[in-house]
């Protein structure tokens with residue numbers, strides 16, 4: 001018999017793989033990140049890193065530096081919910097990369113209870129903040145999945 005935990009981890013891998021596919025929508029050249037917000041087994045929001053609505057779809061300046069107004073995938077997914085009838089209270093967010101501290105703050109305030117991410121980053125302050133807030137943080141290396 002498959003345990004509830006096994007079933008959840010299989011779902012986690014699949015949603016994370018979907019987030020990775022979603023990241024392909026990003027027109028950013030340096031890095032493509034995708035995020036999905038899942039609640040009660042439904043994808044209620046999605047995001048990838050990019051400029052705000054109405055701005056040109058270019059993330060990098062002439063020196064190939066990411067523009068300061070590029071939104072991270074998590075921020076796009078969470079703010080998209082602000083314009084919907086849904087909400088992220090108690091949801092899980094799947095992110096292809098480790099969240100930064102700014103996005104970690106948004107995740108906490110959005111009431112998200114689980115974070116599943118697929119790529120570690122040199123800075124771990126975002127992850128540490130999430131853990132301090134009592135959010136369940138799960139790393140799944142996607143390289144071999």
Ligand SMILES: [Zn+2]
Pocket residue numbers: 072074099100101102103104
């Ligand atoms: Zn971020």
